[in-house]
Amino acid sequence: DAGVTQSPTHLIKxxxxxxxxxxxxxxxxxxxxxxxxxxxxxPQFIFQYYEEEERQRGNFPDRFSGHQFPNYSSELNVxxxxxxxxxxxxxxxxxxxxxxxxxxxxxxxxx
Amino acid sequence: KNEVEQxxxxxxxxxxxxxxxxxxxxxxxxALHWLQQHPGxxxxxxxxxxxxxxxxxxLIATINIQEKHSSLHITASHPRDSAVYICAVDSSGGSNYKxxxxxxxxxxxxx
Numbered sequence: 001d002a003g004v005t006q007s008p009t010h011l012i013k014x015x016x017x018x019x020x021x022x023x024x025x026x027x028x029x030x031x032x033x034x035x036x037x038x039x040x041x042x043p044q045f046i047f048q049y050y051e052e053e054e055r056q057r058g059n060f061p062d063r064f065s066g067h068q069f070p071n072y073s074s075e076l077n078v079x080x081x082x083x084x085x086x087x088x089x090x091x092x093x094x095x096x097x098x099x100x101x102x103x104x105x106x107x108x109x110x111x
Numbered sequence: 112k113n114e115v116e117q118x119x120x121x122x123x124x125x126x127x128x129x130x131x132x133x134x135x136x137x138x139x140x141x142a143l144h145w146l147q148q149h150p151g152x153x154x155x156x157x158x159x160x161x162x163x164x165x166x167x168x169x170l171i172a173t174i175n176i177q178e179k180h181s182s183l184h185i186t187a188s189h190p191r192d193s194a195v196y197i198c199a200v201d202s203s204g205g206s207n208y209k210x211x212x213x214x215x216x217x218x219x220x221x222x
Contacts, residue, residue: 033210040214042199042215043210043212048209102146105154
Protein backbone atom coordinates (compact mmCIF):
# COMPACT_ATOMS: atom_id res chain seq x y z
CA ASP A 1 0.00 0.00 0.00
CA ALA A 2 1.59 3.25 -1.17
CA GLY A 3 -0.29 5.41 1.30
CA VAL A 4 -1.27 8.93 0.37
CA THR A 5 0.85 10.39 -2.42
CA GLN A 6 1.10 13.98 -3.61
CA SER A 7 2.67 15.62 -6.62
CA PRO A 8 4.70 17.57 -7.24
CA THR A 9 6.97 17.66 -4.19
CA HIS A 10 8.08 21.22 -4.74
CA LEU A 11 6.81 23.97 -7.01
CA ILE A 12 7.84 27.55 -7.73
CA LYS A 13 5.34 29.91 -9.33
CA UNK A 14 5.09 33.62 -10.03
CA UNK A 15 2.41 35.94 -8.65
CA UNK A 16 -0.73 35.87 -10.77
CA UNK A 17 -0.14 32.40 -12.12
CA UNK A 18 -2.32 29.37 -11.54
CA UNK A 19 -1.24 26.08 -9.96
CA UNK A 20 -2.66 22.56 -9.74
CA UNK A 21 -1.63 20.16 -7.01
CA UNK A 22 -2.50 16.46 -7.05
CA UNK A 23 -3.30 13.87 -4.43
CA UNK A 24 -3.85 10.12 -4.62
CA UNK A 25 -5.56 8.69 -1.56
CA UNK A 26 -4.62 5.60 0.38
CA UNK A 27 -6.10 2.43 -1.06
CA UNK A 28 -9.69 1.96 0.15
CA UNK A 29 -10.18 5.61 1.05
CA UNK A 30 -12.92 7.67 -0.58
CA UNK A 31 -12.55 11.08 1.07
CA UNK A 32 -9.83 13.66 0.47
CA UNK A 33 -9.15 16.75 2.57
CA UNK A 34 -6.77 19.57 1.71
CA UNK A 35 -4.86 21.72 4.21
CA UNK A 36 -2.57 24.73 3.91
CA UNK A 37 0.33 25.02 6.34
CA UNK A 38 2.18 28.33 6.44
CA UNK A 39 5.68 28.35 7.86
CA UNK A 40 5.63 28.00 11.63
CA UNK A 41 1.87 27.48 11.78
CA UNK A 42 -0.43 24.52 12.14
CA PRO A 43 -2.33 23.33 9.07
CA GLN A 44 -5.53 25.15 8.10
CA PHE A 45 -8.45 23.25 6.56
CA ILE A 46 -9.20 24.26 2.96
CA PHE A 47 -11.90 21.81 1.90
CA GLN A 48 -12.93 18.17 1.79
CA TYR A 49 -14.17 16.09 -1.15
CA TYR A 50 -16.40 13.04 -0.97
CA GLU A 51 -18.24 11.36 -3.85
CA GLU A 52 -16.75 13.93 -6.23
CA GLU A 53 -18.37 16.83 -4.39
CA GLU A 54 -17.05 19.46 -2.00
CA ARG A 55 -18.55 18.46 1.34
CA GLN A 56 -17.09 21.08 3.66
CA ARG A 57 -15.02 24.21 3.17
CA GLY A 58 -12.78 26.26 5.39
CA ASN A 59 -12.24 29.99 5.33
CA PHE A 60 -10.46 30.25 1.97
CA PRO A 61 -11.35 32.47 -1.01
CA ASP A 62 -12.86 31.19 -4.23
CA ARG A 63 -9.40 31.31 -5.82
CA PHE A 64 -8.98 27.94 -4.14
CA SER A 65 -10.95 25.24 -5.90
CA GLY A 66 -10.79 21.51 -6.14
CA HIS A 67 -11.97 18.43 -7.85
CA GLN A 68 -12.31 14.76 -7.03
CA PHE A 69 -12.21 12.12 -9.73
CA PRO A 70 -14.11 8.81 -9.88
CA ASN A 71 -10.98 6.99 -8.71
CA TYR A 72 -11.06 9.24 -5.57
CA SER A 73 -7.90 11.13 -6.47
CA SER A 74 -8.14 14.87 -6.09
CA GLU A 75 -6.73 18.14 -7.38
CA LEU A 76 -6.34 21.47 -5.65
CA ASN A 77 -6.29 24.51 -7.94
CA VAL A 78 -5.23 27.98 -6.90
CA UNK A 79 -5.77 30.89 -9.29
CA UNK A 80 -4.19 34.34 -9.30
CA UNK A 81 -1.44 33.30 -6.91
CA UNK A 82 -0.39 35.70 -4.17
CA UNK A 83 2.87 35.74 -2.25
CA UNK A 84 0.85 34.71 0.82
CA UNK A 85 -0.13 31.47 -0.87
CA UNK A 86 3.40 30.18 -0.33
CA UNK A 87 2.96 27.24 2.01
CA UNK A 88 3.04 23.50 2.41
CA UNK A 89 -0.14 22.00 1.00
CA UNK A 90 -1.15 18.77 2.67
CA UNK A 91 -3.63 16.21 1.45
CA UNK A 92 -5.24 13.69 3.79
CA UNK A 93 -7.41 10.77 2.88
CA UNK A 94 -9.89 8.77 4.90
CA UNK A 95 -12.74 6.37 4.52
CA UNK A 96 -15.96 8.40 4.68
CA UNK A 97 -14.31 11.05 6.83
CA UNK A 98 -12.94 8.81 9.54
CA UNK A 99 -9.30 8.78 10.71
CA UNK A 100 -7.22 10.76 8.25
CA UNK A 101 -3.90 9.71 6.76
CA UNK A 102 -1.66 12.50 5.54
CA UNK A 103 0.49 12.73 2.46
CA UNK A 104 4.01 14.19 2.39
CA UNK A 105 2.81 17.55 1.12
CA UNK A 106 3.63 19.87 -1.77
CA UNK A 107 5.79 22.88 -0.98
CA UNK A 108 4.60 25.84 -3.06
CA UNK A 109 6.73 28.97 -3.34
CA UNK A 110 5.25 32.04 -4.97
CA UNK A 111 7.75 34.70 -6.07
CA LYS B 112 -7.72 33.04 20.99
CA ASN B 113 -7.02 29.87 19.03
CA GLU B 114 -9.45 27.03 19.49
CA VAL B 115 -6.51 24.68 20.07
CA GLU B 116 -3.58 25.70 22.24
CA GLN B 117 -0.43 23.65 22.71
CA UNK B 118 2.32 23.99 25.27
CA UNK B 119 5.18 24.29 25.29
CA UNK B 120 5.92 25.73 21.84
CA UNK B 121 9.49 24.48 22.01
CA UNK B 122 10.94 21.70 24.12
CA UNK B 123 14.54 20.51 24.39
CA UNK B 124 15.32 17.30 26.25
CA UNK B 125 18.20 14.93 26.85
CA UNK B 126 17.99 11.40 25.55
CA UNK B 127 16.14 9.19 28.00
CA UNK B 128 14.01 11.93 29.54
CA UNK B 129 10.23 11.67 29.95
CA UNK B 130 8.45 14.18 27.72
CA UNK B 131 5.00 15.73 28.13
CA UNK B 132 3.26 17.92 25.57
CA UNK B 133 -0.06 19.48 26.43
CA UNK B 134 -3.09 20.45 24.37
CA UNK B 135 -6.09 22.47 25.48
CA UNK B 136 -9.14 23.22 23.38
CA UNK B 137 -12.13 25.46 23.77
CA UNK B 138 -14.80 23.75 21.65
CA UNK B 139 -16.81 20.59 22.04
CA UNK B 140 -15.11 17.80 20.20
CA UNK B 141 -15.80 14.28 19.11
CA ALA B 142 -12.17 13.27 18.70
CA LEU B 143 -8.65 14.55 19.20
CA HIS B 144 -5.63 13.64 17.10
CA TRP B 145 -1.95 13.71 17.89
CA LEU B 146 0.23 14.03 14.81
CA GLN B 147 3.97 14.01 14.21
CA GLN B 148 5.62 16.13 11.53
CA HIS B 149 9.27 15.77 10.60
CA PRO B 150 11.32 18.42 8.78
CA GLY B 151 10.31 18.35 5.15
CA UNK B 152 6.62 18.22 5.90
CA UNK B 153 5.23 14.70 6.05
CA UNK B 154 2.62 14.22 8.78
CA UNK B 155 2.09 10.92 10.55
CA UNK B 156 -0.99 10.23 12.62
CA UNK B 157 0.03 8.96 16.07
CA UNK B 158 -3.26 8.71 17.91
CA UNK B 159 -6.94 9.44 17.53
CA UNK B 160 -8.82 9.38 20.82
CA UNK B 161 -12.14 10.48 22.22
CA UNK B 162 -11.76 9.33 25.82
CA UNK B 163 -9.31 7.79 28.24
CA UNK B 164 -5.84 6.75 27.24
CA UNK B 165 -4.01 5.06 24.38
CA UNK B 166 -0.52 3.62 24.29
CA UNK B 167 1.71 2.72 21.36
CA UNK B 168 5.25 1.73 22.14
CA UNK B 169 6.88 4.59 24.05
CA LEU B 170 4.05 6.99 23.28
CA ILE B 171 1.05 7.53 25.53
CA ALA B 172 -1.88 9.87 24.85
CA THR B 173 -4.52 10.83 27.38
CA ILE B 174 -7.60 12.98 27.14
CA ASN B 175 -9.91 14.55 29.73
CA ILE B 176 -13.09 15.57 27.96
CA GLN B 177 -14.51 17.45 30.96
CA GLU B 178 -11.36 19.56 31.31
CA LYS B 179 -10.91 19.87 27.51
CA HIS B 180 -7.30 18.80 27.81
CA SER B 181 -5.05 16.18 26.32
CA SER B 182 -1.44 15.19 26.89
CA LEU B 183 1.08 13.32 24.79
CA HIS B 184 3.83 11.57 26.72
CA ILE B 185 7.04 10.09 25.37
CA THR B 186 8.94 7.74 27.65
CA ALA B 187 12.69 7.14 27.30
CA SER B 188 12.99 9.84 24.63
CA HIS B 189 15.41 9.36 21.75
CA PRO B 190 16.93 11.76 19.23
CA ARG B 191 14.76 10.19 16.50
CA ASP B 192 11.72 11.52 18.41
CA SER B 193 12.80 15.03 17.40
CA ALA B 194 9.92 16.46 15.38
CA VAL B 195 6.96 18.80 15.60
CA TYR B 196 4.03 17.31 17.48
CA ILE B 197 0.64 18.68 16.54
CA CYS B 198 -2.68 18.38 18.32
CA ALA B 199 -5.84 18.57 16.18
CA VAL B 200 -9.49 18.38 17.15
CA ASP B 201 -12.55 17.28 15.27
CA SER B 202 -15.46 19.50 16.20
CA SER B 203 -17.63 18.53 13.25
CA GLY B 204 -19.70 15.95 15.07
CA GLY B 205 -17.61 12.87 14.58
CA SER B 206 -17.11 12.68 10.87
CA ASN B 207 -13.70 14.32 10.63
CA TYR B 208 -15.08 16.78 8.13
CA LYS B 209 -12.73 19.43 9.38
CA UNK B 210 -9.81 19.27 11.76
CA UNK B 211 -8.65 22.33 13.68
CA UNK B 212 -4.95 22.24 14.45
CA UNK B 213 -2.73 23.65 17.13
CA UNK B 214 0.48 25.39 16.09
CA UNK B 215 2.59 22.45 17.15
CA UNK B 216 5.34 21.78 19.65
CA UNK B 217 8.91 21.52 18.36
CA UNK B 218 10.68 18.77 20.28
CA UNK B 219 14.44 18.40 20.12
CA UNK B 220 16.02 15.43 21.87
CA UNK B 221 19.77 15.68 22.26
CA UNK B 222 21.99 12.61 22.55
